[in-house]
Amino acid sequence: MKEKNKTIARWKNRELRKEGMILEKFFKLSENNTNIHTEFLAGLITFMTMAYILAVNPEILSASGMPKGGVFIATVIAAAIGSAMMGFFSNYPFALAPGLGINAFFSYTVVNSMGYSWQFALWAVFIEGIIFLLLNAASIREKIFNSIPLSLKAAVAVGIGLLIAFIALQGGKIIVANNNTIVGLINFHDVDMHTSGIWALLTLLGIIITSAFVIKDIRGAILLGIFATWLLGIVTEFVGIYVPNPEAGFHSAIPQFGDYLDSLGHAFREFGITCGALFNPESWTHTRDGAIIGQGVSLIKSLDFIVVIFAFLFVDIFDTLGTLIGVSVKGGFLTEDGKLPNLSKALYADAIATTTGAICGTSTTTTYVESAAGVAYGGKTGLTAVSVALFFLLSLLFAPVFMAIPGFATAPALIMVAYFMMTSIAKIDWTNPRESIPAFICMIAMPLSYSISDGIMFGVISYTLINALTGKIKDVHWVMIVLTAIFLLKYALM
Template sequence: MFSFSGLKKDQVSVSTEILAGISSFLATAYIIVVNPSILSQTGMPFSAVLTATVLVSFFSSLMMGLYANNPILVAPGMGLNAFFTFTAVLTDKLPWQVALGTVFWSGIFFLLLSVFNIRSYIVKAIPKPLRFAIAAGIGLFITMIGFANAGFIVASPATMVSLGKLSAPTLTFIAGLAITVILLIRNVKGSILTGIVITSLLAWPIGRWWGGSVPVITIQNIIASPDFSLLFELDLVNSLKWSLAPIILAFVFTDMFDSLSTFVGLAEAANLLDENGEPRNIRKSLIVDAFSTTIAGLTGSSPGTAYIESAVGIEQGGKTGLTAITGAFLFLPFLFLSPLLSAVPTIATAPALVLVGVFMMKPVVRINWNQLSEAFPAFLAMVLIPFTYSITQGIIWGFLSWTVLQIATGKFREISLALIIIDIFAILALIF
């Protein structure tokens, strides 16, 4: 249960925590629209994915508040949903039921690693430059998806990709992107969500007043009952095949790095540290994160993860689990708004995808680009993720090139047993 223990009375108040929870929710709420818009490309119903997104966000954030007592919201993660859709399903041709099964098993694996604290050995085995590069690579991947969804970039037989033609939708996307960037620069609360709403309004005239005869947005209803059709639709048996181990491990490692970096970053920025100077309740927080991934597979979503946007609420004074609990309950009303939210066009969510890519590029500055034995594997991992349209391939070649270069330069001590095991999995993934 959340508490104010260990904090001075003048540091926190119930009203401050609630306002902080509202602020964090506004900064995070875009995922309610963006996650279904990405996952529905696998053939999963938009309304059902929206229901799953709300359920994962509610239960995970609630548990973060009650169990871990941290002011951090948890919801389906950007990057993880792109990996689920564009790598696991569309590239590797997995049925979405099997892909949901890999999400569930990755959550169980992550949970075991967190409960028994094995994660610390794995994390230490992953070179920091590769962690930074993978985050940036996923950001570039998400940005490319955003541009493609808006028609701003298109396939080209001559140059592989090319700039799309300027049209009513692409011009609306450009306007929405500009507006969202300006809102962010001016520190407007809920900037990304506001940008999605404004871009949707700008898209309403398309097909009605200009830009063709087919409307981009059509609304039949505003409120409907939640769609639970994806509940327990995962394939637990076929998702346990050895050939799918790389997919499961990719979910685990990506989720783990994302969560750890979020917890550490927020803790340092907001002084949410324990008596040893470590992030407060980090073990409990990681258990909640793993729990979120597990229930995501059960309800019909990509993995859940801690949201860096929680910094908005923390900056507003949120310091306890009450902030997360407040944000959790704000997700619930959207269970009944799937018809309205499903009308949000892809050109309205595309600016959010592009900007998430911008945010995820931040770790690149922490790579030592003057040390080629570190820079080359990091660069390889970062660029292969968008170039191969596969997060897995970026991770595989990043790890393998790192190991080869450390051996070639005589840095044998940089290679741990855990890293060797990871490399073995990477080679097996290439073979099978």
């Protein structure tokens, strides 16, 4: 019997080694100075920092009339397919999921304000993805990426870091809305200490704990910080210090299983409504109230629809490029002349993910800036992105666990990611004002406009105009000049 067990153990070890060799060969792990263990944990960290989209996306898109359960399944599938394609196609550790912000544009502007049905709005997302594919075929997005000077690329990384920090401090309830100064620091004397008060304190404590792990150079410091802060939250909830209030956005930190299987079954039934709805003419109408657009307003609505498509396209292009630039700078993926090898494959994966997501029933799927969390841990290959895809699929089985990860647990992790991305500021040539001033404008515009794409546009416009006014227009790439004209026209007509 013992001999039989030894034989089974040897067979299992041989199979594991064989699988490891396949992963090593496909993802070129040794060549990238990484291993399966590091890539897997990097994927877990990336997933945990972006798992909030599983709760937020259904909430936002349901405002358009879409069934919340169906959107949850669509979010999981779109994120899993997009991340897996990114990993297999480009061999980069970039994760994808339905974009936050553009989903709000889908619900609150396209559907609620402009009056389109959600099914019809999905057509806009689907067509945007097709246009993306055509732009990739013409290498237009790649030309845009390569035309941006190194100083602006570094500035994009820093700007994204500032934006991530701002988002994290908001999610941690430390920075709040303020009537006098737009935003301000939480006032613990004026808030409920059982909800937002303790939430902010746990965030601050989590930042200190995670910082200590990072300073001590503990392996998996960011992941350990998430778990340690989450555990503190569970303890405070058990003793009654933290009191969940779901209606106010303060959910329980303790996983709630309950009738999960029934809820999952209901979600899959609703997914049947969203999946492929855009290809069924009987299931969608032009307007949200169920009416077909009349001939008298069809031209105006058609023009509106074109505007909607290009709004999705425009935001997705520069959010994606900004994320790829920022994370690539931090991960050291760029060549000496600022180019990203296999960029076209990464962009194809992003475009295909958008069209696939629209078919499943969700708004634009895009590359996530939270990918920087996995890169900061050490993720360097597509195996990280594939691991993220697997975790999204697993979230169907363990959704109560993942959905219970509170914002105060992930906020400290994002603060650390922001800190790591800020180090790219050293790559800007501060002795050359022609380079550094546009870089500064780019990086500061991102958090203040709450938009990666607007930050890039501000940087491109200022770079071109400053160099033109100082007699250095010949040093500006022609693509940058074309982009400047397009951006100025966009702001003039918006």
